[in-house]
Amino acid sequence: MSTTEAKPRPTGPNNPGPRKSRPLKRLKSFGRRWWHQLTSMRTALLLLLALALAAIPGSTFPQRSVSPTDVDGYYTEHPDLAPFLDKLWAFDVYTSPWFSAIYLLLMVSLVGCIIPRLRVHLKALRAAPPQAPKRMEILPYHRSLAAGANQGRARAVLKQRRWRHVVREDDDGTVTVAAEKGYLRESGNLLFHTSIIFILVGVAVGSLFSWYGNRILSEGAASGFCNNLQQYDDYGLGAYVDETDLPRFCLQLDSFKAEFTDGGPTAYDAQVSYENEDETGSYNLRVNHPLSFDGTDVFLIGHGYTAVVTYTDRYGNTQTARQPFLAMDAALNSEGAFKFPDANYNPDTGEVDQDAETGFDAILVPTYDDSTQMLIGSEPELNNPVLALTAYQGNLGLADGQPESVYSINEDQIASGNLDQLNDEVEVIGVGDTMELEDGSSLSFDAVEQYAVLQVRHDPGGPIVLAGAVILLTALLPTLAVRRRRYWIRWNPDGTVETAGLGRNDFDGLDEECDELTALIAPDFEPPGQTESDADEPIGSKS
Amino acid sequence: MTGAEAANALFVATILTYAAAMFAYALEYAFDKRASKAVGEKELVAAGNAVIDRGTSADSADSGAESAPITPSAARGAGRIGLVLTFLGTAALAASIITRVVYTGRWPWGNMFEYTVGVALAGMVTWLVLVSRGTVPRRLGLFATFAVTMVLGTSVRVYTEAGPLVPALDSYWIIIHVTAAIAASGILLIGCVFAILHLIKRRYDRQVSDGKPIRFPLNIAERLPDATALERLTFKIHVFAFPLLTFGIFAGSVWAHFAWGRYWNWDPKEVWAFIAWVVYAAYLHARVSGKSMKANAPWIAILGYAVMIFNLTAVNLVFDGLHSYSGV
Numbered sequence: 001m002s003t004t005e006a007k008p009r010p011t012g013p014n015n016p017g018p019r020k021s022r023p024l025k026r027l028k029s030f031g032r033r034w035w036h037q038l039t040s041m042r043t044a045l046l047l048l049l050a051l052a053l054a055a056i057p058g059s060t061f062p063q064r065s066v067s068p069t070d071v072d073g074y075y076t077e078h079p080d081l082a083p084f085l086d087k088l089w090a091f092d093v094y095t096s097p098w099f100s101a102i103y104l105l106l107m108v109s110l111v112g113c114i115i116p117r118l119r120v121h122l123k124a125l126r127a128a129p130p131q132a133p134k135r136m137e138i139l140p141y142h143r144s145l146a147a148g149a150n151q152g153r154a155r156a157v158l159k160q161r162r163w164r165h166v167v168r169e170d171d172d173g174t175v176t177v178a179a180e181k182g183y184l185r186e187s188g189n190l191l192f193h194t195s196i197i198f199i200l201v202g203v204a205v206g207s208l209f210s211w212y213g214n215r216i217l218s219e220g221a222a223s224g225f226c227n228n229l230q231q232y233d234d235y236g237l238g239a240y241v242d243e244t245d246l247p248r249f250c251l252q253l254d255s256f257k258a259e260f261t262d263g264g265p266t267a268y269d270a271q272v273s274y275e276n277e278d279e280t281g282s283y284n285l286r287v288n289h290p291l292s293f294d295g296t297d298v299f300l301i302g303h304g305y306t307a308v309v310t311y312t313d314r315y316g317n318t319q320t321a322r323q324p325f326l327a328m329d330a331a332l333n334s335e336g337a338f339k340f341p342d343a344n345y346n347p348d349t350g351e352v353d354q355d356a357e358t359g360f361d362a363i364l365v366p367t368y369d370d371s372t373q374m375l376i377g378s379e380p381e382l383n384n385p386v387l388a389l390t391a392y393q394g395n396l397g398l399a400d401g402q403p404e405s406v407y408s409i410n411e412d413q414i415a416s417g418n419l420d421q422l423n424d425e426v427e428v429i430g431v432g433d434t435m436e437l438e439d440g441s442s443l444s445f446d447a448v449e450q451y452a453v454l455q456v457r458h459d460p461g462g463p464i465v466l467a468g469a470v471i472l473l474t475a476l477l478p479t480l481a482v483r484r485r486r487y488w489i490r491w492n493p494d495g496t497v498e499t500a501g502l503g504r505n506d507f508d509g510l511d512e513e514c515d516e517l518t519a520l521i522a523p524d525f526e527p528p529g530q531t532e533s534d535a536d537e538p539i540g541s542k543s
Numbered sequence: 544m545t546g547a548e549a550a551n552a553l554f555v556a557t558i559l560t561y562a563a564a565m566f567a568y569a570l571e572y573a574f575d576k577r578a579s580k581a582v583g584e585k586e587l588v589a590a591g592n593a594v595i596d597r598g599t600s601a602d603s604a605d606s607g608a609e610s611a612p613i614t615p616s617a618a619r620g621a622g623r624i625g626l627v628l629t630f631l632g633t634a635a636l637a638a639s640i641i642t643r644v645v646y647t648g649r650w651p652w653g654n655m656f657e658y659t660v661g662v663a664l665a666g667m668v669t670w671l672v673l674v675s676r677g678t679v680p681r682r683l684g685l686f687a688t689f690a691v692t693m694v695l696g697t698s699v700r701v702y703t704e705a706g707p708l709v710p711a712l713d714s715y716w717i718i719i720h721v722t723a724a725i726a727a728s729g730i731l732l733i734g735c736v737f738a739i740l741h742l743i744k745r746r747y748d749r750q751v752s753d754g755k756p757i758r759f760p761l762n763i764a765e766r767l768p769d770a771t772a773l774e775r776l777t778f779k780i781h782v783f784a785f786p787l788l789t790f791g792i793f794a795g796s797v798w799a800h801f802a803w804g805r806y807w808n809w810d811p812k813e814v815w816a817f818i819a820w821v822v823y824a825a826y827l828h829a830r831v832s833g834k835s836m837k838a839n840a841p842w843i844a845i846l847g848y849a850v851m852i853f854n855l856t857a858v859n860l861v862f863d864g865l866h867s868y869s870g871v
């Protein structure tokens with residue numbers, strides 16, 4: 001079937017029609033013309049290429065849906081360009097109006113393509129194979145036999161080889177057997193194209209009804225959490241998700257092990273315990289082995305180190321901080337900060353000393369090599385962990401209500417002079433060591449623990465997409481592998497017999513197959529040698 | 544010699560063997576005048592299960608043969624040697640990969656080097672299957688060994704010591720997903736070679752029918768099979784590879800669900816795999832969208848492979864994404 005052929009139009013230069021066609025009619029014909037244009041194969045092809053082109057910017061610019069922090073990073077790096085790009089949806093390519101427009105047009109084109117083909121195909125599935133053309137010799141395969149073809153044998157052979165066939169007798173005594181095979185190709189093709197729509201529906205359901213949350217979970221009961229948006233470091237909610245409907249469960253990380261070989265991680269192993277509804281249990285959570293709470297999956301997607309430090313303020317009060325650090329590189333050199341806004345509480349005044357809030361910017365180096373000048377280590381294992389610290393005192397700027405990173409000290413406060421940097425050179429301390437500050441307070445490095453990065457996700461569109469993809473794959477094989485072809489055998493009134501064949505798509509071996517059939521039907525038939533009918537005109541290319 | 548050294552030695556042996564094979568094929572291609580323009584159109588026609596070049600006419604007394612440095616039969620002998628060398632080189636390549644497997648104790652697709660070597664193997668196996676089935680004439684091995692040797696040469700630039708896998712790769716999905724991707728890439732490599740050969744031959748035919756002079760490099764096309772046959776073979780190879788590519792992307796997406804918590808992340812690798820898939824779908828459509836579009840189809844196929852190469856090289860080395868396993 002070719003959708004590119006122009007259909008005769010109701011009005012046009014060659015078909016004068018009523019002169020005063022009413023606007024409605026004109027609109028209709030205009031609409032029909034555009035509909036034909038849109039559902040033509042050529043348009044589908046151009047839309048496919050346009051879709052490929054439109055997907056490119058999504059790989060060159062950071063995407064909000066993937067990593068909002070990278071988008072922020074882009075804003076700081078290119079302050080002039082970023083707002084402009086943002087107006088063009090460069091950071092939301094796959095939800096942008098232009099990307100959506102292309103794939104929606106493609107979908108419309110697809111539906112417009114599928115429906116008429118489906119109608120034709122359903123009819124063809126029920127109908128008998130069509131009559132042979134009068135002049136059979138115009139067909140790509142054609143043989144004239146002297147005689148010797150038996151009608152009963154023809155039917156038996158075709159039946160045995162599973163050709164759908166029909167016998168027709170004309171008034172003049174001509175008998176034709178028409179046979180066709182390979183309907184599965186079109187069935188597969190239609191199913192394949194439909195499955196694409198199926199997948200898109202699944203994706204749409206996913207974007208409306210899914211939610212996810214990411215959470216850094218340190219070891220120990222104290223760090224456990226329950227499923228609740230406030231508990232996530234970042235999260236996303238589909239448009240139709242009510243956050244009060246999230247399933248109830250709680251998780252804690254009992255232990256975490258990372259195995260390393262030759263400086264690279266080879267296995268992460270998280271032992272978690274959970275509680276949901278009225279059930280408790282434990283699970284060995286690993287990469288590629290998520291934990292499922294009916295429809296909601298918990299994935300282990302990364303890990304890192306938590307530094308445990310104790311700050312002893314100038315009045316001798318201590319507080320312990322467990323601070324997850326963010327990896328900066330593959331060797332897990334990580335950055336983080338410790339903030340003690342309520343330290344240095346003066347028992348005499350009953351208040352925190354003015355400008356005595358204390359904070360530390362820190363780099364955690366898992367394997368520090370003190371034989372070199374380099375601070376940054378090259379191995380991710382905890383062989384000689386150190387903290388490289390810079391201390392600040394003053395106003396940490398936490399009270400202004402602005403959200404801020406827990407992984408660094410607010411730079412604006414340093415720039416504005418509200419925070420004083422206490423040491424010019426970073427101080428490197430190992431586990432068990434202490435950094436002393438001038439005011440008599442100190443920070444001691446107690447231990448390094450591990451944390452796991454979890455992603456909790458619920459996506460009801462997933463199973464739909466999966467089903468669609470499985471259908472797509474299964475339907476693709478017959479679409480491409482099955483050959484659709486027709487075969488005719490005709491007994492002319494003059495006693496001669498002709499056979500003919502037609503491939504309805506482009507494939508090799510039509511002559512061989514038809515000759516074989518002919519030979520089975522007419523045992524005297526000798527297939528001619530090499531012929532060239534097959535290749536110099538790719539048959540069925542117009543399908 | 545350690546396992547890694549043995550693997551590397553076999554790898555070097557492969558490249559040298561392929562280079563020698565290429566030279567042998569070049570002799571056959573240039574000096575076996577048998578299948579040149581002297582042969583009638585009939586032999587060039589793809590009939591039945593597609594021997595696209597039979598070269599039956601024993602036209603060894605071709606006038607050009609006298610001035611040629613070697614005789615046509617010697618040239619054919621060189622071609623046979625080339626084929627044997629191709630088999631040997633491919634065996635060495637497979638042995639190199641197996642040695643790596645034994646040495647590392649894991650599936651051999653863990654970094655960009657190993658991936659590229661896998662593509663080369665898949666491409667060469669595809670070629671050898673085509674030759675063994677008589678689908679393509681032996682002398683075209685010149686182009687296949689050239690393409691595969693280029694791929695191997697590229698892989699050297701991203702050579703990585705055989706080492707263990709990062710946790711996300713430690714899954715049986717690596718076998719499924721990466722093997723499918725490698726097989727598809729290798730087959731499509733050969734498909735791309737044929738698309739290019741078709742375009743060269745088509746151009747050559749047009750020059751000839753326009754009566755224009757044929758200059759280097761177009762004169763190599765003289766010895767190529769019929770343009771239509773080349774186009775159909777290009778199509779068949781792509782039809783075979785497309786479901787594999789589709790399956791590879793599908794398996795990757797299932798794996799992404801388990802490893803990263805999301806079946807589709809629009810990570811640069813995924814974006815470019817999507818683009819490649821869409822371009823190849825466009826190729827399949829172009830072939831049935833009328834004459835002018837069909838003429839453009841080989842260009843779309845080549846564009847598709849350009850996207851594949853980009854996805855393997857630039858996306859691994861330049862972009863920053865979840866697929867940062869290249870080890871480079």
Ligand code: HEM
Binds near residue numbers: 003827
């Ligand atoms: C998301 C977009 C689409 C994709 C990914 C896609 C993919 C495919 C694939 C892989 C094939 C098999 C190629 C072959 O049989 O040789 C195919 C065939 C086909 N497609 Fe599409 N298609 C899409 C959209 C469309 C649209 C919009 C139309 C309607 C104009 C269309 C019409 C056809 C037809 C008629 C065939 C059969 C070609 C033949 O005779 O072999 N497709 N498509």
